Amino acid sequence: MNSKEERIARRHRLRDERMKATPGYKVFSVMFTIGYPFVAVFTTVFSGILAFFSAISRGIAWIVSGGKSR
Numbered sequence: 001m002n003s004k005e006e007r008i009a010r011r012h013r014l015r016d017e018r019m020k021a022t023p024g025y026k027v028f029s030v031m032f033t034i035g036y037p038f039v040a041v042f043t044t045v046f047s048g049i050l051a052f053f054s055a056i057s058r059g060i061a062w063i064v065s066g067g068k069s070r
Contacts, residue, residue: 002010019025
């Protein structure tokens with residue numbers, strides 16, 4: 001007889017196999033693989049733009065405070 005852990009593991013394995021066989025999972029997997037580089041590039045560019053404007057803001061705050069702002 002199988003232990004409870006083995007039955008649970010088998011049930012999870014079967015559930016995962018059924019899920020991976022669905023068209024929705026396959027479409028999502030392909031779209032994620034295609035879209036990931038665009039998301040990564042956008043994130044990098046947006047972070048750079050945010051850092052640039054943050055530096056400008058810190059500089060203006062330093063100037064306005066007479067050089068006392070850190």
